[in-house]
């Protein structure tokens with residue numbers, strides 16, 4: 001059956017894990033406490049802290065206490081919505097100051113452009129918040145790539161290892177799951193997408209997952225639609 005929609009992960013798929021782990025996460029870690037002190041009263045920040053209180057059971061009575069919790073979650077690479085929302089707010093300054101540009105594999109940029117030109121619809125599903133995804137693709141090494149994408153999904157649609165998340169996303173797009181190809185470097189995410197009826201391809205950029213039950217690609221050039 002013909003593929004009409006590509007749904008793609010970011011970290012490890014369109015872009016390197018090292019950019020996220022060695023540039024973005026340390027930046028958020030360094031800036032977290034000062035950011036919380038400056039923006040403690042801002043409603044969007046207060047909402048993240050309230051969600052983190054509910055999640056952790058901790059009082060988080062001060063910016064310093066909240067920063068300690070969020071920094072611990074960064075160290076553990078937790079995909080918690082409140083953390084991801086805050087990270088996106090913090091990264092905005094870094095992008096706008098030109099401190100970094102988002103990494104993109106050139107094969108991903110080339111294929112995404114070709115697929116869009118052929119009439120495929122492109123969507124993103126990442127643990128990074130939707131705002132963070134837009135910043136990422138808007139400030140990439142290949143320029144502003146946001147015109148490529150028809151929409152963005154994050155953990156507010158559910159976890160990436162939960163089949164219901166993919167059911168909700170395809171329903172929201174208005175496409176039959178069997179018309180969608182989901183791309184990710186994480187097999188558990190692909191398993192969940194397949195359970196929901198989507199087609200799947202594993203991006204194995206490090207060439208270490210040769211026995212996957214999913215179609216396997218070392219770059220976007222290997223992806224078969």
Ligand SMILES: CSCCC(=O)C(=O)COP(=O)(O)O
Pocket residue numbers: 009010011012020024079084087125126127128129132133136160
């Ligand atoms: C939006 S860029 C930062 C990505 C991020 O925060 C993350 O946790 C990576 O998640 P992904 O689902 O893209 O692997």
Ligand SMILES: [Mg+2]
Pocket residue numbers: 009010011012013184185186
């Ligand atoms: Mg990934």
